[in-house]
Amino acid sequence: MVELRTSYAQDLRLVSGWTGWAGLLLLGGGLVLLPLVAPRYALYVVTLAAVHAVVAVGLNLLVGYTGQISLGHAGFFAVGAYTHGLLLTRLGWSFLPSLISAAVTSALFGYAVGLPALRLTGPYLAVATLAFGLAVHQVLVNWEALSGGRSGLFLPDVQLVGVSLKDDRALYWTVLAVASLLVWVAVRLVRSYVGRAWVAIRDSDVAAEVSGVNLTRYKTLAFALSALYTGVAGALMGHVVGFLEPQLFTLFESVYFFSMVVVGGLASISGSILGAVVLTLLPQALSGMGEVLNVLYGAAVILVLRFEPGGLAARWLRIQRYWRTWPL
C-alpha cells in the first residue's frame, strides 16, 4: 500500500486516504467508548497513561525536536500541579480558568529556565535542569505554607459541565479531551516552521543561526511549551491521584518521564505516546513481582535501547517499511 503524494497540500495533511481516516475514527471511537467496556481499574491506568503521554509529548518537543536535555521536568510537573491545586483550594476557582493559569505559570517557569539554558549544552544543561527539578522538590517539601508540605494538598470535588471529576469516567474523558487537543497542537507545531526551526537547532545550531533562525526565541519557546504541556499534565495528575504531595515530584519522576521519551522514540509524537503507554503499563503489569520489578523494568529499557536506539517508534517504522512493499 504505497501512498503516492501528488501535491504539497496532500503532503501537509495530517490524515490522508481512507486508511488514515478509518484508523483515526477507529482510534477515536475506541478511546471515547473505552469507559463503557473496560473495568474501572483499567480505566484508571489508562487515564494515568494519558497524563504521562502529555508529559512525554511535551518533553519530546524539547528533547527530541530541539535537542536540549532536561532531567528536571518533574519540576514543571509540580509547578502546574500545585498552581492548579492551590487555585482550586485557596481561591476557589473553577476548573478551566485554573487549568489555564497552571498552563501559563508553567510556561513562564519554562521560559525562566530556558533563558539561562541558552548558554549551556550537554552535561551542563543536564545538571542545571536536574538542579532545577530538585530545587522545586525541596521548596515544596520545606515551604509548607505554600504546598501543604508532607501533609499534602487535597483537591476538592470539581465540577465540569455539571459532572464531578471524582467520577472515573468523567475524569477519563476530560483527560482524553485535553490530551487530544495538546497532541493535535504538537503534531501541527512540529510540521510547521516552528518545528523545522527546532530541528535545525538540534541538528546544527550554528548553521541554523546563520540561516536566520533566532536561537533565543526558539529555544526558549521550546522550553516554555514543553513546560506548559508538563504543567497541564501535572494539574490533571492532581485529579487522578486526588491529592498532591512532594513525593510525586522527585528525581525519579523526571527520570521516568525522560525514559518514556527516549524509549518511545525521540522526535516522534506517536513514539512518545507509545513510550508513555508502555512504561505506565509495564510497572503495573509487573507489580506482582516485587523486588524483581526494578530489574525487569531496567532491563526492558536497556534492551529496547540496545536493539533499537531510535526507540519504539523507529522499530515501528521499520515494521511499516517492511510491510510497505509486501508481498514482494
Place this chain on the structure above:
Amino acid sequence: MTLLLQYVANGLAAGSLYALVALGIVLLYRCSRVLNFAHGDLATLGVFFAFSGITRGWPYGLALLGGLAGAAAVSAAFYRLLIKPVRQATALSLVITTLGFALFLSGLMVWAWGTDTKVFPFPLSEVRVFRFGGVVVSELTAGSLAVGLVLVAGLSALVQRTRLGLAMRAVAQNPVAAQLLGVPAGQVLAATWAVAGALGAAAGMLLAPAVLLDPFMMLDPFLKGFAAAVLGGMDSLPGAVAGGLILGVAESVFAGYVSVKYKATLSFVVIVAVLLVRPEGLLGRPFHRRV
C-alpha cells in the same frame, strides 16, 4: 571558632567522598563523553561484592580487592555489551541506557542482598577519633582524605604519564584518528570504564562504614558527586576534587549557620549559579566549539 572549624572538618569529610565519586564521573566523561548515571549503583555493587567476601570469611584485603575488581569487570562489561555496539546512539539514549542500568542494578542488589541495612566492617574506625582542639575528626575521615589524594595523584599519573593514559586521551580527542594510528579504541575505552568502576567502588567502600550499607546508600552522594563534577569542571580531574571539597564545606557550613532544612537546596542553587556564571566549572577549560 572551634564550631566553625568543626563544620569545616565535617564538610571536608563529606566533600572528600563527593570528590571520589566525581573523579569516576569525570574520568568517564573526559574519555568517552558519556554521563554515567549508573556510577553510584556500580559503586554500591562493588561494595556488596566486598561485603559478601568478608561474610564468607575471606581475608580483608582480598575481599576489598574482589569488590574493586568486580565493579571494574561489571563496568567494562556494561560498556562492551550495551554502549559500544550501538553505533547510532545519541547522547540522550546513552544517558537513558545508563539510567536503565542503574535501575537494573539497584533491583538486582535488593533481590540478591536484601533490603536491610548492613554494617560494613572496615579497618579504619568511624568511631576512633583524633581531636585537634575542640575539633573532632574520625580515623575514617582522615583515611578518606588520604586515599582521595592518593587516588587523584595516581589517576593523574595514569592519564598524563603512561601509555594507557596517552591512548585514553587520544581516543577521547578523536576516536577515529586514534584507531587509524593503531590505538585499539575499544579496549582502551573498556579499560577506562573499568577504572571508573573501580574508583566508584573505592568511594563506596570508604562511604559504607560511615553511612551503613544498603542498596540505596549512594543515591545522595552520587547526585552530590555529579554536582561537584560540574562545579569543578567536567573536563578536569583536579576540578572534580576541588568541586567536591568546596561543595562539602559549603553544605556543612550552611547547614550549621543558616538552615539545616535547606541544606540540600543549597547544593543545587550553587550548581545553577556556577553554571550561569562559568559553565565550564572552576578548573575546566572553556568550551569552544568548532564549527
Place this chain on the structure above:
Amino acid sequence: MRTAAWLCAVVLLALPLSTGAQERGVTADEVIIGTSMPLSGPAAYWGAVGRGMEAYARYLNDQGGIHGRRLRVVVRDDSYLPPRAAANVRELVERVGVFAIVGLIGTANAFAVRDYIVRNQVVWITPTADATMWYGFRDKKYLFVTYPSYVEEAKILVDYAARQLGAKSIAVFYQNDLYGQKGLLGAKQGAVRSRVRITAQVPYEVTQADVSSEAVKLRESRADAVLLYATPRHGALIVREMAKIGYTPKLLSSFTLGDPIMFTLAGEAWNGVISTGFFPLPGTGDSKVDEALAILTRVDPSLRTNPFNALAGWAFMEPFVEGLRRAGRELTKERFVTAMESIRNWDGQVIRGVTFGPDRRQGINRVFLTRAEGGRWTRLTDWISYPTGF
C-alpha cells in the same frame, strides 16, 4: 494515525475483564486479601510487612485455615509511590476481587487510596499511617485500625523524659515527612503539657547519607534529651555521630526504632535508648511473640533478616483473622463488621489489648516503654494509654 490505532488495540488487549463473585473475595474454600507494599525502591525495607503477612497466612493454612477457608494474600508493589498504590488498590479490588485490604504502607499512599476504598465499601485493616488521619473522618464503617498514633506516642515519650529522666530541654531529630512531622507535633504538644522546652528541631531527608552537621546542631542545642523519629539507618547514624562528637543526651525513640537491627547498626551507642512498642518485642521473655517469630522464620527464612517488620505484618493481620473466626462460616461483610465490633480487650499472639466497637475503630490506644540494655531490649514500663480519637 495508524500507529495510534495499533496503540489502542494494544491497550485494549491488555485489559482483561473482571470477574464477579457473590461476596467479593470469598469463595467456598478461600478468602482473598490484598495489600500494596513497597517491595522495590528505597523503602523496600518495609516491604517485609507484606511478606510477614504472607508467611502468617501460610501458617494458618497449614493449620486448616479459618472455618475451612484458606487465606490468600496478594501482595502488590508500589515502590512507595501514591499513584501506583492507587492503581494497585483498584486492581486488587476489581480484578483480583479481594475481600479486604490489610495494611498499606505510607501515609501519602493511604491518602491516595482512601476515597476509593471508602466509596467502594472495601474492608480496610490497619493502613500503617498516623492514626490522627482518621479523626473526624466519616464513613469508617469498614475501617479497623490497630496502629499507634505518632503524635500520642511522642507526648508519652516527652512526659517520661521530663518526669522520670529529669530532662528540662528536648531536641527532636526527625525525618522530613509525615511520619517525622507528626512525631515533632506530638513532641511540641508534649513539651507544653510537661513543661519542658524544645531547644532544637533538626530534620533530615530520607535520602541523606551524611548527618554530621545535624549531630553538631543537636549538640549545640544542649538538650537534656533527644527524641528520634527516624528510620533504623538514620537512627543509627545520628546516634553514632553524636557519640563521636562527645554528646550523650538521654535518647528516646519512636517504636519504629524498636527494631533489634538497631543493635547491629549502632552497636554500643544504642545502649540506653528508650523506645516505645505496641507489641511485645521478641527476645524479651514473651514466649508467644518468640513463638510467632519462630513460625514466621520457619515458613519464610528470608524474614530472618527483618524480624521486626515481619512480626508487624502478623500483628496487623491478627485482628482481621480473629474477625473472620468470630464471623463464622457464613462470611459476609456485614457479619464481619459485627464480629470485629465484638472484639473487646483481646490479646492475639503478637498484638495485645485490641478493642473495637460500634463507635470505635481505633483498636489500640496504648504503648509501653522499653530500654536497650546490653544489646537487647528490656521492658521498662507497663502499658501507657492515650485517649482514643475514633
